[in-house]
Amino acid sequence: MKVPSIKRHLIVGCGLAIVVLFTLGSVSLYWSIQRYLRKELDATVLDSMEFVAAEIEYEEGQLVYDWLDERQGVPLMGKLLFFQGWSAKSGETHRSATLDGQDLPRPPAVTREPVLLDIELPNGHPARAVAVEVLPRIDDDERRWAAEHRFTHDPASDPQVLLVSHDMKPLMRTLFRIRRALVIESLAILLMVGVVVHLVIKRSLRPLQELSVDLAGRGAGTIDEQIEVPASLPAELRPQTEAFNALLARISDARKRDRDFALHASHELRTPLAGMQAILENAVSAPRDPADFIERIHRALAVLMPLSDSVSRILHLARIQSGESQLAPESCQLPEIIGEAWQSLEAAAKRKRLELRLPAAADGPGVTTDLPLLRVLINNLLDNAVRHSPDGGFIEVTCDPERLRVRNSCAGISQADINRAFDPFVQLQPGGSGGGGTGATAGIGLTLCREIVEVLGFSLQATVSADESVTFTLEFRA
């Protein structure tokens, strides 16, 4: 398939437009020149005819063509003028010297009104001619002579048919030169337009070529860096570059999200993996009795179970964020989900002697959303509450169809601290003993919560109260 080319389009488009315009202009100019020159020629022929006609006269009663007498053998008014006269009565003819004894074609019907016509000269050249019937002139000397000799002239009885012509060969040659000049000029202009358009396009597209080189030379680390718009970039290309930069910014954001997500996910898994590896490494580091082995395997399994859950949650979130899988909204009873999430935290809460206030399971409010993600969300919120409640503290969970609140005692936390808690790798430093959760979400549990909330279209706020408690409020409508 032929690739569209701006340069080709511009050269062809401009060339065609210029050729058409110039051709029309040239034709128009040529036509005007031709018309003018023909008019001039016609005027010249008419002038010549009047001049020649004035020289047909009587001398002492005889009809004479005076110019023949005076200029016999000498071309009158140059070599281009040809004329011939015929006596209508006698058929006698008189020719100009330029005819060299040859005849002009006699016009068939001639009146005293001059008629312009195109003829062919005896030498084969085209000519412009005028035909007219002329009566011989009687001047004052002839009148005196006629009075002295009692002679009566009768010019009306002897009219003369006069044909005066002008060779058009030089005119045709001039017109040919004009045509040739116009054609050469058109071709030269067309060529010049092509060269100029080529240079202009090349110069205009040079910044784009520089951008191409810049983009082609980018490595994986700089692939989404913004393009530096050169000052020489034409205004016509700036919107495209800006749009491309906006696209790069979106790509950069998406890559950062991916990187952050990978980082968070990696961190989520590294610590429990290290724990499990250490347990197993210890198990095989020395000969042991079967009971000891079994006990160690149980310990490894205890680490593996929440780790497996974490992997499932992270994969679920990743698939939804990448669009690979869709949210699957289901309706569920919130107290039921809260109760399920609490089961995995109960032992840790007991160790810290936490007072627990959960909503009653019966007739609890329902919510319709993606259930696996909601489980992760609620589990992480409760885990966070267990981890950061001081020994002997409390956790209170309340819910209605609009929102879920998780409140726990947590001394020594400021609102600024709690706002930072959603950032990855930030550990809250409350006055309590901490560290009592599952340990599998340290540092990024709330970060994952924030990402899940965005995916689900919820909102999540954390507030510190004067009674040294922290409340996480999950609004089911953002």
Add this chain to the structure above:
Amino acid sequence: MRCLLIEDYGPLRESIQEYLRGQHYVVDSSETGDEGLWYAENHEYDVIVLDIMLPKMDGLQIVRRLRERQERKVPVIIVSARDTVEHRVEGLDAGADDYLVKPFALSELAARVRALTRRGYGSHSPRITVGPIEIDRPGKSVRCGDEALALTPREYTLLEYLAMRAGETVSRTDIWDHVYEDSSGGSSNNVDVYVGYLRKKLAAHGCKSLLQTIRGFGYRLSADSFTEPEAEPE
């Protein structure tokens, strides 16, 4: 050698503790940052194994505090899930001597701990030789001349510590601080008991003169004091 382990994730903390004890280290452990810092500031440790994300005070703050306050720079190795170059640079710039990314092999952690404690006492070899005694630290074994010396973990730890400081007079308190766990109870008098056990085993291999009692100060393990035992008359 005495080691402080500060790690909040229970299964990992317990496993590291168990492994290092198996390597004859005396290990104290803490699961929160503030408690860990208290241990570090109030006890003598040969190495600190430190997580970064800890409740109450993070590991980087602990290293910075230790580097600001302590005259003797206890070697610190950070173990963290944060694996980017920026995180490692941040940890080392805070004052840590080494950085290990989770998950890791316990044997690697132990090798790094050995390297740090060795450097802490100006040694560059994994073997310590004092007179006829040669201690293979990676193998946790001791030879006296051509014969293997069978020691209990506590005796090994005591001998290793004295050998690290060979030629120096080491006080009972120093020995107590480096050889006994904070939770083990007892007093520095126990040091005399274990020194007695160790001396008896050394004597059985003709190396009794290596370990001297410096009255009023403590003990000294020195190759200079070694004398070949007299051959028994046939």
